[in-house]
Amino acid sequence: MVQERYDAVAASLKVHVGDIAKLDVDAIVNAANSSLMGGGGVDGAIHRAAGPELAIECRRLHGCKTGEAKITKGYRLAARHVIRTVGPVWQGGNAGEEELLASCYRRSLVLAIENEVRTIAFPAISTGRYGYPSDKAAATAINVAMDFVSSTKTLVEITFCCFDEASAEEYRRQLANQTAVRPS
Numbered sequence: 001m002v003q004e005r006y007d008a009v010a011a012s013l014k015v016h017v018g019d020i021a022k023l024d025v026d027a028i029v030n031a032a033n034s035s036l037m038g039g040g041g042v043d044g045a046i047h048r049a050a051g052p053e054l055a056i057e058c059r060r061l062h063g064c065k066t067g068e069a070k071i072t073k074g075y076r077l078a079a080r081h082v083i084r085t086v087g088p089v090w091q092g093g094n095a096g097e098e099e100l101l102a103s104c105y106r107r108s109l110v111l112a113i114e115n116e117v118r119t120i121a122f123p124a125i126s127t128g129r130y131g132y133p134s135d136k137a138a139a140t141a142i143n144v145a146m147d148f149v150s151s152t153k154t155l156v157e158i159t160f161c162c163f164d165e166a167s168a169e170e171y172r173r174q175l176a177n178q179t180a181v182r183p184s
Contacts (some may be wrong), residue, residue, distance in 0.1 A: 087126030
């Protein structure tokens with residue numbers, strides 16, 4: 001029974017290479033800056049694709065602290081919701097970065113459940129401009145996701161949407177590492 005549950009948890013985690021703003025899921029997660037008002041990269045692409053209504057709603061949220069998350073409608077996106085989270089800037093690993101990154105994932109997943117989200121997609125939070133090492137970020141993301149999915153029956157699928165194949169390969173490696181250590 002434990003093995004079957006563990007296999008089901010692992011099967012609900014997916015890795016995808018592509019544009020997160022185009023995914024047809026209940027919610028996409030945006031690795032945002034603390035103002036939530038859009039910026040460059042994925043954040044800017046999500047704002048452009050969602051339309052101006054997203055910026056209007058984001059203004060009402062009054063920003064977001066590192067490690068926290070807030071939710072909006074998806075507007076013109078295929079996703080019904082956008083969950084914004086502010087990841088930590090990598091400072092060498094001794095400034096609470098792992099705990100803050102884990103909090104980004106946990107708080108996003110809690111918001112997902114509270115808003116009846118069954119499918120969600122995450123980017124590689126903090127691995128771009130914020131400099132978080134991709135192997136460490138992927139390990140944290142997979143660990144939190146597996147713990148969370150094993151404790152809830154309402155979330156059906158978590159997708160890790162990567163910008164390139166190298167990032168996706170790191171997530172696949174971390175997922176394989178987690179599923180290789182199976183409960184007895």
